[in-house]
Amino acid sequence: MKPTNKTSKKAGQAVGIVMVTALVSAGCSLIGSDDGADAKRPPAAALEQFYTQKISWKDCGQGFQCGTLKVPLDYSKPGGEKIDIAVNRLRASDERQGSVLLNPGGPGASGLEAARGSGPAMDRQLRERFDIVGFDPRGVGKSTPVSCPSGSTGDGATAGTTSGTGATDTTGTTDTDVQLDTETRLELQAARLTAAACQKTSARLLPHVGTVNAARDMDVLRAVLGDRRLNYVGWSYGSELGATYANMFPDRIRTMVLDGATDLSQGYLQQQMAQAKGREATLRAFVADCLKIADCPLKSAGTVEAGVKRITELRESADLNPLSNSTTDGTSLDGFAVTNAIGAALYDKANWPLLSEALTSAITNRDGTALYQFLIDTEGLIGIGQYEAVTCADHPRFDRATALQAAENAKREAPNFSDALVKTAWMTCESWAAPATKKVPVPRAEGSAPILVVGTANDPATPYEASKALVKQLDNARLISYDGSGHSAYLKAGSNCINDRVHRYLIETELPKEGLHCPAI
Structure with missing residues (x-):
């Protein structure tokens, strides 16, 4: 399962002999x-x-x-x-x-x-x-390899920053696309660019x-x-x-x-919903752990519920006023990027002290530089289009209305991750040309x-x-x-x-x- 807005899973093996007719x-x-x-x-x-x-x-x-x-x-x-x-x-x-x-x-x-x-x-x-x-x-x-060149951005680690999708082109935008919020529309455009690039270069393999x-x-x-x-x-x-x-x-x-x-x-959408809930539970575990530490940036919140709410407020405020970033590319972080950065940090408990420090900078100084590092650390772990190629081969398609409704339902148990993992799930394969095979x-x-x-x-x-x-x-x-x-x-x-x-x-x-x-x- 991918450590940003997608899922990131880990494993491998094999055996055989010969006969005939x-x-x-x-x-x-x-x-x-x-x-x-x-x-x-x-x-x-x-x-x-x-x-x-x-x-x-x-x-x-x-x-x-x-x-x-x-x-x-x-x-x-x-x-x-x-x-x-x-x-x-x-x-x-x-x-x-x-x-x-x-x-x-x-x-x-x-x-x-x-x-x-x-x-x-x-x-x-x-x-x-x-x-x-x-x-x-x-x-x-x-x-x-599945190869998807020419600037296709798909879901690279920086997707979800205010300029991280690299998808300002409106090619292929439909009337129903216009009804989407800006961030979702940009993610959709990025997914379509990836799908087109993969099909152009890897059509025989897909x-x-x-x-x-x-x-x-x-x-x-x-x-x-x-x-x-x-x-x-x-x-x-x-x-x-x-x-x-x-x-x-x-x-x-x-x-x-x-x-x-x-x-x-479970189908892919159900798996994404389960992942969103799992990530929310891990966020609560992080907050509980953080509250035990004297310099925890959430200390004044007092309870796990209030600490999680503080993080939710940071994420929502970043949509209106993106966090600054002093790295060389200077890409600021909106709420989607903040969500992905926190999600990536939760993968390894060894990261939690660094996440605490990053949240201190973000909450106190509106500085997202340390959070951005979690996104950079995941960049390049999976080649562009290679996650999508396998996922779209393995899973039947479902429509956006189903995913958007599922995201609303998931918000009750996963308010911080339902949009990043469920709301956008339909777009992973929406424009994929290669057909889905029979579900695994x-x-x-x-x-x-x-x-x-x-x-x-x-x-x-x-x-x-x-x-x-x-x-x-x-x-x-x-x-x-x-x-x-x-x-x-x-x-x-x-x-x-x-x-x-x-x-x-x-x-x-x-x-x-x-x-x-x-x-x-």
């Missing part, structure tokens, strides 16, 4: 089915070239090796065009037992960077036995991105790495990718960690090995309720809970309780005890 002659899926019905069947002969290929590995710094996996652009036409999946690995330092694939989320975040960032932090015994493997999913980063095809690519990667069964860690959207893989290939899993889950029984199914993964789900009590992007829902949806899953705040917990929350249990599971397949709660740090 019945699949093709029966007209069945070539490599797993969306509901998992064909996942136990070996891949068709036409895919053998992909499952048996060899990656040419080369050293690429920091102890990593890098290479390229070839996969079909269109799995229904495996003899057609091929695309690249960029892969890296940190090799096991002792006797290798397999690989652990990582995906950090997004959709659109780089798994290559996740491996470089998280791999060295993983347990020493795990790194002795397993290669740590990252990959950029199709359409992302150094893989064959119909073939999406979570189901990314899961198929993971299975090819699993086999090429020489692993009979998959080990995987996915954060945020990575949990969605992992659950989809499990649903398609339930018998090809050894271990799977899904941290910060999405409830796939609710995962069952019947017959899989036990899957470990990690949920965080106050998660601003993937609410705890979604992790509980995923455990109920899966045939064989165990929940471990982190009773703290922040987006996902494994290797992020500083909790040895979480990290140790996850490592033990990945190494020995040992599950934590039922109902385990790890205390907040």
Whole structure:
């Protein structure tokens, strides 16, 4: 799930072997089915070239090796065009037992960077036995990417500043658009510019991105790495990718960690509403934490409710009188930008002291420079159009009237985030030319090995309720809970309780005890 006005999810994995004829002659899926019905069947002969290929590995710094996996652009036409999946690995330092694939989320975040960032932090015994493997999913980063050039601004980190959308052009504005408020209209224009640029440059790729095809690519990667069964860690959207893989290939899993889950029984609009409520709850947790500190800028408010109201007043006042910004670009911050900056800061509890300082400057001096830094810190984490490409492939469209009404309904429980996350949800795919594929199914993964789900009590992007829902949806899953705040917990929350249990599971397949709660740090 994206850390600004969109959602930012984190995770990744794969497994496979070869046989033939019945699949093709029966007209069945070539490599797993969306509901998992064909996942136990070996891949068709036409895919053998992909499952048996060899990656040419080369050293690429920091102890990593890098290479390229070839996969079909269109799995229904495996003899057609091929695309690249960029892969890296940190090799096991002792006797290798397999690989652990990582995906950090997004959709659109780089798994290559996740491996470089998280791999060295993983347990020493795990790194002795397993290669740590990252990959950029199709359409992302150094893989064959969705490309949306020529100044398309989409939802970059600065979108929502008074000039951050870069969309003053009124091309395509309709009579119904004119009825929207100015900020929403600018966001809509930016979304349309992104959609047009992506279609112009990546039209052949857009119909073939999406979570189901990314899961198929993971299975090819699993086999090429020489692993009979998959080990995987996915954060945020990575949990969605992992659950989809499990649903398609339930018998090809050894271990799977899904941290910060999405409830796939919900549509995109429902997910955005849940995220808005989760972010509001995390904001309240931040205010409660802040009030315990002597120099908290909300101290005089006295209560959590009054402190949240103080932040709401700051956000609303910024629409009338934007906050100043002394960075080199000088972009001032309106209410939408303030919302996005605070939302980004809530992702990691380590940011909360900095958020407190930023709010002090904003409330006392109308200075938004420190808040703006939270927006800059998220810039470039996801390539322009790459979040939209996957989201719009995975989810059916819905109209603006439905979203606008949902935003009004969400204001009761999420007054500070309903506009940023729900009111604008319809515009993500409103102008997207590539059609939505069938919605990613609710995962069952019947017959899989036990899957470990990690949920965080106050998660601003993937609410705890979604992790509980995923455990109920899966045939064989165990929940471990982190009773703290922040987006996902494994290797992020500083909790040895979480990290140790996850490592033990990945190494020995040992599950934590039922109902385990790890205390907040």
